[in-house]
Amino acid sequence: MREDIYILLNEIDNHTEAFESSPIQEEEIKRWKQAVSAKIQAHSAAGSARIEKNFPSGNHTPTEEDSTAVDSARTRKLSWKHYAAAAAVLVFLAGAFCTPIRQRVYAESQKLLYNLAIFLGITGDISSYQTVVEQSFTKNGITVVLHDVIWDDDTLLVSYTAFLGDDADPALNEDNFDIHPQIRMNGEVLSRGSGGSVHHSMGKPSFNSRYTFDIPSATSLSGAQKMELVFYMDNPEASSSSFPIRLGSLEFTVSPDALRADTKNVALNVPATLPDGTLITFQSYAGNPISQKVKYVTEGRAHYLNYTIILKGKDNLGNMVELYTTHYEYDDNGNGKGEMVNDSYIDTYTIATEASSITLTPYAANNSVLYSDTGYMSEEDIFYPIGDSFTIFLR
Known part of the structure; x- marks a missing residue:
């Protein structure tokens, strides 16, 4: 995590025991929520580290009697997937960026810090x-x-x-x-x-x-x-x-x-080809104020798919868009299908409500390189284009 995050935390007064009780207005809550979310986004975009545990996805159906009922937590290495998430800042932002918060107000702000709008970085x-x-x-x-x-x-x-x-x-x-x-x-x-x-x-x-x-x-x-x-x-x-x-x-x-x-659905049918010859077709786009998603299929060789695929680009207003695969599965014939979502630290609300188009380019990285321990490598060093750019019209 960047040094400025630690400086920020050191400057924050989060001692709330001395605050007095005071009524809280709905409009104040709304302003705090927007301010906190904006600060999280600003600090998220400023660095390259992330404090979080990521849980793996899986197709296993758990039961209470099954010892594998819930997958164990593990930390993923995909540093490109998210930007700096100063998780500690979540706890202290209410005291740092608002006027002095009294005890009752502080309790309300804690609820705001833990809701999905804050976690997703959505200001709308x-x-x-x-x-x-x-x-x-x-x-x-x-x-x-x-x-x-x-x-x-x-x-x-x-x-x-x-x-x-x-x-x-x-x-x-x-x-x-x-x-x-x-x-x-x-x-x-x-x-x-x-x-x-x-x-x-x-x-x-x-x-x-x-x-x-x-x-x-x-x-x-x-x-x-x-x-x-x-x-x-x-x-x-x-x-x-x-x-x-x-x-x-x-x-x-x-x-x-x-x-x-409020979800916009667009048919795509955009092809791309991995270095091993595997054909990918980006089939459809679905976008709303919560998320932007792209579904794709692969033909053959899905059993041996050794690449991580992302879509990168911008909307017509200059907002960055980066979609990564959240889940992927394949059938007995080796045909696969997956779904990609926009990075959760990009303001999906603004893209969905204000942009009129998104232009994306497909990239891929060999997993043997992506997961190697060869030291730091930038996203540009690992991911390379596998197809032409294409534009999705949202209006």
Whole structure:
């Protein structure tokens, strides 16, 4: 992380115990939210490090009895995927960039810091797409608070915070405390894969998380649907093959209709070819104030696909757009399909609401180079173009 982030944190006064209670106005909350999100984006774009844990995606369908019910957390090496995420700044921004915050106001600002708009770096008003939950449970000294949920067609996004209480297992600490949510509907596991990030408050017992579930089987649904998040935790004193501990669950009702109505869908049919001859076709684009996505297919050799594919470019207003693959699967014939999303630290809201076109170029990197330990290499050194630029018209 860049030195200026540490300087910023050192300058922040986050001692709130001396603040008095004071009523809070809705307009003030809105201004704080916009200011905090803007600051996060500014610092995110300024560096090249990221404080977060990334959870792997997978096609395994977990059950409570299955020891592989939830994939273990691991840190991914793809430094190109995101820009500097000063996770610690999330905890302190309310005190740093607002007028002195009193105790009651401070509590409200903490909720704002943990919602999906902040995690996604969106400065616009996305309240019509959010389902605010703010429900919690406590078990064995661990409290989990589910903040909000957004249903984005084949994706469900959630934000939650886990707290380690004084009466929690003393074996738990910052390094081994991992909570894994599972999404269900009507008692059935809904997601075929999931991934997320954990922003840990330095020296604090709280872990702020954003999680994304792939729910393609739910794209045909509309209207309000009742879902359940079940939270599991790895046993810190057991082997990696042991059963996860079920902490508890929270239910909520969410609808995809509002965001689906504001989604722009464009057919593409744009070809590209990898160095090994694998043909890629970018089939379609879907964009809304929450995300921009591109779906693609590969023909043959999908079993041996050894490349990471991205799309890079700008919209007509000069906003950067960079899409990376979030999940990829293939059939027995070697034909694959994948979905790419715009980088979460690029303001998707501005692109969706103001831009009239996006121009993208496909790039690829050999995974043997991308995951090698040969030292630092820039994105330009690793990724090279595999096809012509193409333009997507949004209006």
